[in-house]
Amino acid sequence: MAVLPKRKILLSPPHMSGKEENYIAEAFQTNWIAPVGPHIDAFEEEMSLYLKAPGAVAVSSGTAAIHLALDVLGVKAGDTVFCSSLTFVASANPILYQGAEPVFIDSEPESWNMSPQALKRAMEQADKNNRLPKAVIVVHLYGQSAKMEEIMQICQSYEIPVIEDAAESLGAGYKGIPTGTIGDFGIYSFNGNKIITTSGGGMLTAKKKKHLEKAKFLAQQAKDPAAYYQHSRKGYNYRMSNVLAGIGRAQLLVLEERVEQKRFLFKRYKEALEGRGYSFMNEYEGSYSCRWLTTAQVPYKTAPSEIVSYLEKFDIETRRIWKPLHMQPLFAGCSYYSHIPHNNTSEMLFHTGICIPSGTNLTGEEQLFVIEKLEEAVKANNVRVSEISNLK
Known part of the structure; x- marks a missing residue:
């Protein structure tokens, strides 16, 4: 039996390398x-080198990066x-910022990411209606790459630019290429829960330098090159601060270790847990x-909700898989294309999936405790289901 941890076990808390304070101190000492x-400048260059990308623009959030990409396009x-x-x-959300309309594409079972089959049907229908999209935003979910070769072939055949939302997948790859560098734009997030x-x-x-230059221009209040403030x-x-960029530089040094x-x-x-009935996201x-x-x-x-509730009793944070956007009240009425007609992979994953504590500062003993409680939760939930059945 695992020992009860002394702290709450969070899903994915920040994990400092110990070198961040040096970069922060330098910013303060130089008054930057x-x-x-x-x-x-250094963080952008170091990220570009790591990703083997033509360049990068450091901004205030991954959401801001998506918004800039849409505006540039x-x-x-x-x-x-x-x-x-x-x-x-x-x-x-940035699609709404631009006053445009999102069309949602289902996942496929192998990667849990955008279904090339659904994308192809959506693109054919849009072409028939003479209303092709201005862009495709493909997400690399929970650190796993989408099937980019198939997705790129479809989009390139219609000359539609691709924005890769790699907010959750820094350090991941597809056929040896870093996620976020295959499409026309790549998006990364350094929120407190990210890798x-x-x-x-x-x-x-x-991919194009001119797009990076325009994005940087827009991120800095679109100030014209003049001797005064002209717009x-x-x-x-949307620009990142120099202090936060210093933290990012220290974090980037340990990225491979974190992966x-x-x-x-x-x-x-x-x-x-695989032998206990749990099945895991495929690589x-x-x-x-x-x-x-x-x-x-x-x-x-x-029931995933029962698992989440059971682990909460032991100060273990788990969460449901993302609720698909086509099911959200915000996007009621938006078009949606399922993986196969009448087969919604994303809805199935939402109704059956959970996220488990994955912090890189999780101790071995803490992980054993989580595993123990995940096993217990299934037994407790099965008893509850049995009791409910008997009542009926």
Whole structure:
């Protein structure tokens, strides 16, 4: 029996390397506390080198990065943008910022990510209606890459730009290529729960230098090159601060280590629980997951909400899989294309899936405790189901 931990076990808390204070101290000593500074330039360069990308723009959030990509592409009111349905709302909110309409695409079972089959049907229908999307936002969910070769082939055949939401997949790859660098734009998040964090922040990469230059211009209030403050178009206050960029530089140094730790946690969960009825998010051939969060489908006839409630009693944070965006009240009335007609993969995953504590500062003893309680939760839930059946 595992020992009761002395602290609450969180889903994915920040994990500092110990070097962040050096970068922060440098920013204070040199008085680069303003939104600009040398740490921003260095962080962008270091991220570009890691990703083998042409360049990067450090911004205030991953959401801001998506918004900038849509603005750079000229998305406007009346346009449509195709978007993964099984994701956090931040993937689609920027579509609304531009006054455009999201069209949601289901997941497919192998990767849990955007279904190429559903995307193809949606694209064919849009072409028939003479209303092709201005962009496609594909999400790499929970650290696992979508099937980018198939998705890119479909989008390129219609000349539709692709925005990769890699907010959850920094450190992951597809056929040896970092996620976020395959499409036209890549989006990364450094929120407090991500694999590396700057407290709050994001990064935008792009294939074309001109897109990066325009994004940086827009992120700095779209100030024209003049001897005074002149503005010819709408801009945003989206630049990352120099202090936060310093934190990011220190975090980037341990990214590979964090990926290894995340993958080890996943392996241990899978080995312990797969024989107990849990099934885990697949790492299909050609993909390499950073395992940002360990996610699993609960055993048959077990309710995810019951598992979450049971673990809460022991100060263990678990969460349901994202509720698909096509099911959200915010997007009522938006079009949606399922993986196969009358077969909704994203809805099935929502109704059967949970996220398990995956913090890289989780101790071995704490993980054993979580595993023990996940096993207990299934037994408790099965008893509850049996009792309810008997009452009927």
